[in-house]
Amino acid sequence: MEEFEGAWARVRAGGDAVDAAASVLAAAGGDWERAAGGTARNVVREAESRGWQVRDLIRMASRELDPRHERLAHTMQKGKAPFLTPFAQAEKLDRFSAATTFVELLRLYAALPRITPLAPATQAPPPSKMLARIRALLAKAESTGFPEEAEALSAKAQHLMTRHSIDEALLTAAAHGTGTGAGPGARRIGVDRPYEGAKALLLDAVAAANRCESVWSADFGFSTVVGYGTDLEAVELLYTSLLVQADHALHRGTSRSRNFRESFLIGYAGRIRERLAAATERATAETAAPADLLPVLAAREVDVRDATRRMFPTTTTSRLKGRDAEGWRHGEAAADRARF
Incomplete structure (x- = not known):
């Protein structure tokens, strides 16, 4: 988990490190769900603190990325673990491709600015x-x-x-x-x-x-x-x-x-x-x-x-x-x- 957290930190810093982070996550074996879940919860919680709600995040995935990212956003927001393995199976993706989609989605969420909050x-x-x-x-x-x-x-x-x-x-x-x-x-x-x-x-x-x-x-x-x-x-x-x-x-x-x-x-x-x-x-x-x-x-x-x-x-x-x-x-x- 610590290795992925470091790779994710480099993605957040603005570097071109998506492939590297995805490789680390894909190689995490049985721990990749735990690493992905912890990071996802933190990123979503931060986005919510900036005024974004669940339906907003899914909409932005649809608007800025592609349908595969939107489907992953829906799967993540159901709040059930594991989510990455079922997503990869449903989309017929290898672990690296699924991890890449995940990292790209989190990068979008992390870059969203503060907006007017709604109760x-x-x-x-x-x-x-x-x-x-x-x-x-x-x-x-x-x-x-x-x-x-x-x-x-x-x-x-x-x-x-x-x-x-x-x-x-x-x-x-x-x-x-x-x-x-x-x-x-x-x-x-x-x-x-x-x-x-x-x-x-x-x-x-x-x-x-x-x-x-x-x-x-x-x-x-x-x-x-x-x-x-x-x-x-x-x-x-x-x-x-x-x-x-x-x-x-x-x-x-x-x-x-x-x-x-x-x-x-x-x-x-x-x-x-x-x-x-x-x-x-x-x-x-x-x-x-x-x-x-x-x-x-x-x-x-x-x-x-x-x-x-x-x-x-x-x-x-x-x-x-x-x-x-x-x-x-x-x-x-x-x-x-x-x-x-």
Whole structure:
């Protein structure tokens, strides 16, 4: 173990020592699991102290390395030992190749900078039968071959999202008076290549419609969405569904240029923002709720804005410019057909 720790220290120091460290680990015989496990725990613990969470580390492995590294990241994060031998067997790798993949993954983790930390409890809301029902509706809407059925299922899911959010806000207000309870949380949502800027714009549109705020971290391929638990869940569910629909519409027919595709997604995001804002306003107005509903929702929006400013005191605003008018028009048309 000490020999591998020394080899790993040279990798961390920035030297071109991956092969040497992998050779030492591969030659460790029956001790290679113990050496790998101890080093992995230390590196992951250090990354977590810099604000990275498990799902973030796996996402970065997918973004910066290759699918094999991502699969190893999943295997490691299950927390079970041994992990290196089963990984090598599943991937049909010799010990040196498996050790090389492991060292490259740890080198990525060790190089990650400090980011804004998130409280562990804000990563996922408590289990909810209503949210499970919403997920089931959206999954069925995406799988059906009948557009009318998909539209009805998606509309029902959106209606349930709005009602669930309003019910939660009113219950919390009743329990805490004019306060809003535990306050907003945050979660990171992946924004994948290509056309990350346009996809981040779509996520921001969904977040705004659900009384959340979104801050895009372009270097790391994610946006941090700040809001209350039910609203955060709605944002991720709806963003994922709309992105799937956009992808289907974008790839229908002949291949287009990069400018067309990017402009398509920018136009799509802009029109979705308009549709979602109108839908949220209608749903709120139609909800049978006490007269103090709007002050409660307004108080939550203030809390979300303040929490975002505390987490990200310095942010910049950028604009995306579509370079293909036809792509923009096609994107707006696809957004008009999107179902939520």
